[in-house]
Each structure stands twice: as C-alpha cells, then as structure tokens.
Amino acid sequence: xxxxxxxxxxxxxxxxxxxxxxxxxxxxxxxxxxxxxxxxxxxxxxxxxxxxxxxxxxxxxxxxxxxxxxxxxxxxxxxxxxxxxxxxxxxxxxxxxxxxxxxxxxxxxxxxxxxxxxxxxxxxxxxxxxxxxxxxxxxxxxxxxxxxxxxxxxxxxxxxxxxxxxxxxxxxxxxxxxxxxxxxxxxxxxxxxxxxxxxxxxxxxxxxxxxxxxxxxxxxxxxxxxxxxxxxxxxxxxxxxxxxxxxxxxxxxxxxxxxxxxxxxxxxxxxxxxxxxxxxxxxxxxxxxxxxxxxxxxxxxxxxxxxxxxxxxxxxxxxxxxxxxxxxxxxxxxxxxxxxxxxxxxxxxxxxxxxxxxxxxxxxxxxxxxxxxxxxxxxxxxxxxxxxxxxxxxxxxxxxxxxxxxxxxxxxxx
Numbered sequence: 001x002x003x004x005x006x007x008x009x010x011x012x013x014x015x016x017x018x019x020x021x022x023x024x025x026x027x028x029x030x031x032x033x034x035x036x037x038x039x040x041x042x043x044x045x046x047x048x049x050x051x052x053x054x055x056x057x058x059x060x061x062x063x064x065x066x067x068x069x070x071x072x073x074x075x076x077x078x079x080x081x082x083x084x085x086x087x088x089x090x091x092x093x094x095x096x097x098x099x100x101x102x103x104x105x106x107x108x109x110x111x112x113x114x115x116x117x118x119x120x121x122x123x124x125x126x127x128x129x130x131x132x133x134x135x136x137x138x139x140x141x142x143x144x145x146x147x148x149x150x151x152x153x154x155x156x157x158x159x160x161x162x163x164x165x166x167x168x169x170x171x172x173x174x175x176x177x178x179x180x181x182x183x184x185x186x187x188x189x190x191x192x193x194x195x196x197x198x199x200x201x202x203x204x205x206x207x208x209x210x211x212x213x214x215x216x217x218x219x220x221x222x223x224x225x226x227x228x229x230x231x232x233x234x235x236x237x238x239x240x241x242x243x244x245x246x247x248x249x250x251x252x253x254x255x256x257x258x259x260x261x262x263x264x265x266x267x268x269x270x271x272x273x274x275x276x277x278x279x280x281x282x283x284x285x286x287x288x289x290x291x292x293x294x295x296x297x298x299x300x301x302x303x304x305x306x307x308x309x310x311x312x313x314x315x316x317x318x319x320x321x322x323x324x325x326x327x328x329x330x331x332x333x334x335x336x337x338x339x340x341x342x343x344x345x346x347x348x349x350x351x352x353x354x355x356x357x358x359x360x361x362x363x364x365x366x367x368x369x370x371x372x373x374x375x376x377x378x379x380x381x382x383x384x385x386x387x388x389x390x391x392x393x394x395x396x397x398x399x400x401x402x403x404x405x406x407x408x409x410x411x412x413x414x
Contacts, residue, residue, distance in 0.1 A: 048334050056338050057177040061184025063345055065192070066222040068094060072189050087189035091182050105261075108254035214356040221348050228309070229264060235308050236260040236270075236300060243296035247289055249281050259297065263304075265328065265340045270301060318369045319347055 048055060068090040075086040134140055188195070200211050237260035244252030255277040262269030274297045278290045319327075327347050331339030347367060354364030 045334070052335055053177070056335055056342075057180040058184055059342050059346065060338075061181045062188055063222055063226065063342065064091070064094060064181070065185045065188035066219050067226045068185065068189060069192065069219065070223070083190060087186050090189060091185040094185070095182065105254070105257060108251065108257070112251050112254055210356060214352065217352045217356070218349050221352055222345060225345060225348060232304060232308055233260040233263065236263055236304055239300045239303075240296065243300065244277075244293070247292045247296065249277065249289065249293060251280070255280070270297065319344065319351065319367055320369050323347060323367050 071093070072083075072086040072090045075081045075089065076083060081089070196212070196215055199215060200208050203211050237256050240256035240259055241253055244256055249255060255273065259270050259273040259277070262273045274294065278293055281289050281293055324344060324347070327343045328340050331343035331346075333339075335342075351364050351367040354360040354367065
C-alpha cells in the first residue's frame with residue numbers, strides 16, 4: 001500500500017505541475033476529432049467481434065498473469081528459481097486451484113441431480129394446489145390454465161433458446177481455450193519485463209517514468225480487483241452457507257457457492273442464483289422459507305457492497321454504476337458470458353490509462369465517480385452551478401446594484 005500511495009502522490013504532484021502549463025489552443029476541428037473517435041470505436045468493435053476466439057483467452061491470460069506476478073517474484077527471489085521454472089509452476093498452481101473449485105461444485109451438483117425426481121413431484125403437488133385455488137377463486141378451469149402455461153412456455157423457450165445456446169457455446173469455448181489460456185499465462189510471466197521495456201520504448205525518454213507508473217498502476221489495480229473478488233466470494237459463500245443452513249434450505253452449500261460465483265457478474269448474477277434457489281426451496285420447504293432466503297441474500301449483499309467491497313477492492317476501481325452496467329451489456333453482446341466476467345477489469349484498466357494521459361482525462365472522469373478530483377477542470381473551466389446557486393448569485397447582484405444606486409443618489413443630493 002505504501003508503494004501505491006507514493007505512486008499516487010507523484011501523479012498528483014505531476015498533475016499539479018501540469019496545471020501551471022497553459023492549455024494549448026485546439027487546432028483540430030471538432031468534426032475531425034468526432035470522426036476519429038467514431039472510426040476508432042467502429043474499428044475496436046469490429047476487431048473484438050472477429051477476434052473473439054483469440055482475444056478472450058488473451059485477456060484472461062493477461063489478467064491471471066498479473067495476479068500471479070507476486071507469486072512468481074517470490075519464487076525467484078526467495079526460492080532462487082529461474083524465470084522459466086516460476087513461469088511454468090505459477091499457472092500450474094492456479095489451474096489446480098480452479099480445478100479444486102470445479103470439483104467441489106460438481107460434487108454438489110451430482111448430489112442435487114439425484115433428488116431432481118423428488119423436486120419434480122413436489123413441484124407438481126404445488127402446481128395442483130395453486131391450480132385448485134385459482135379455479136375456486138376466479139373460476140378458471142385447470143384445462144384453461146394448462147393451455148395458457150403451455151403457450152407461454154413455448155414462447156419463452158423460443159425467446160430464450162438463443163440465449164441458452166450462447167451460454168453453452170461460450171462455456172464450451174472457454175473450456176476448449178483453457179490450454180491457450182495456460183500458454184498465455186506462461187508467456188506473459190516469462191516475458192513480462194520484455195513487454196514493459198517495449199511499452200516504455202514506445203514513448204519519449206522524458207515520459208518513461210509516467211509510463212512505468214501507469215504499468216505499475218495497471219498491475220496493482222488488477223491484483224487488488226482479483227484478490228478483492230476472491231475475498232468477496234469467500235465472504236458471500238460463508239455468510240450464505242450459515243444463513244441458508246439456519247433457514248433450512250436444502251443444498252445450502254451449493255446455492256451459497258453458486259450465489260458467490262455468479263456475483264462476479266454484477267447485478268444479474270446473484271439475482272439469477274437467488275431466484276433458482278428460491279424455486280428449489282419452494283419445492284422442498286415451506287413458503288415462508290423463501291421470504292427468509294431473499295432477506296438473507298439482501299442483508300449479505302448489502303454488507304458486501306457497503307463494507308467488504310470498499311475495504312478489499314478499494315477506491316482505485318472507482319467505476320460508476322452506469323458504466324459498469326452498460327459495459328456488461330456491451331461485453332455480453334460481443335463476447336457472451338465470458339465478456340461479462342472480464343468487462344470490469346477492462347474498464348478499470350482503461351480508466352487508469354485515461355487518467356494517465358492528459359488529453360484523455362475527460363474520458364477517465366466519465367468512467368469514474370462524480371466525486372473524484374478534477375484540478376484541471378476546476379482551474380481552467382467554470383464550475384457547474386445549481387439553480388439555487390444561480391438564484392443566490394442573482395439576488396446578490398441585485399442587492400449590490402441597489403446599494404450602488406443609493407450611494408449615487410446620496411452623492412448627487414449632497
């Protein structure tokens with residue numbers, strides 16, 4: 001944390017020095033700049049679409065490699081291993097960790113699948129009770145209810161078949177690309193100093209310190225974000241296991257871990273897992289258990305958003321909610337489920353780069369929160385005032401004019 005604070009202080013000092021430099025007049029017309037931005041966006045989207053099979057494993061490998069850099073450095077400095085050996089051992093240890101989680105979830109799913117016939121029977125009983133209630137209270141026969149449900153079910157399957165197919169294809173492609181991800185992690189760890197030297201060399205010598213600090217900031221924010229997610233998942237899984245066990249939810253461990261894993265997809269993931277758990281709970285428990293289940297998820301999610309996430313992830317990943325939501329939608333439309341998982345790290349890296357380049361800082365501000373510091377804007381632009389401020393300023397001006405008029409009248413009378 002001390003190194004991060006020193007880097008932040010140096011960046012603030014550098015920004016303060018830049019404030020003393022007058023802003024240059026804009027020589028490029030706005031229409032030309034707008035055309036360049038639009039062409040760049042179209043090019044980025046086109047490359048992202050046609051290069052999906054290459055870019056997704058590449059980004060995942062880059063993110064995991066940044067996470068494993070401290071482990072690789074530890075083995076090189078403390079254990080005296082060579083760079084080649086540490087670059088090979090680190091992804092192996094990470095792969096074993098992921099396989100352990102997959103094995104644990106798979107074991108829970110196998111136990112859940114064995115009780116599916118029991119769930120279907122209880123669901124049928126609940127459906128018959130609900131149909132009898134509707135028939136008695138509203139006069140709608142069971143046959144009419146079944147016809148309506150079948151019609152809506154067919155329409156829903158037609159609408160969601162494409163989404164379900166995309167999810168299956170996405171997960172299948174991710175599993176098929178696991179070997180490429182492993183190789184990308186290995187090469188990123190092996191040639192990390194080579195890549196940093198290349199990025200520094202792309203800029204002028206007087207900018208090398210800023211480039212190095214930006215690279216360090218990107219690495220720091222990725223580590224902070226991924227480690228924070230692991231701690232966040234552990235907290236959510238542990239808290240929900242305790243809560244679901246107290247409520248009496250069947251397969252509490254499975255649903256708690258599912259909520260924790262799907263929480264990687266903000267807003268959408270934990271809601272989907274909770275609805276699925278509620279459906280199973282309705283078929284296996286009492287209706288009142290569903291209320292306690294939703295209440296426990298809301299409480300745990302509130303603690304996570306207001307206490308755990310600010311502490312473990314921090315303010316460096318300060319993306320506003322609209323950008324996160326919109327970025328997830330765009331990433332899902334381009335890269336499917338895999339894009340939803342890596343959308344936030346890409347946005348966070350983009351914000352770090354935008355904040356480091358003077359001409360791109362407005363875009364960094366657009367991605368961030370509204371309360372972040374903007375010294376350049378405060379110095380060279382007028383502050384945006386509210387209607388109340390304008391009203392107070394107008395009243396003050398009128399009062400000053402009245403005072404001046406009275407003074408002039410008194411002087412003319414004398």
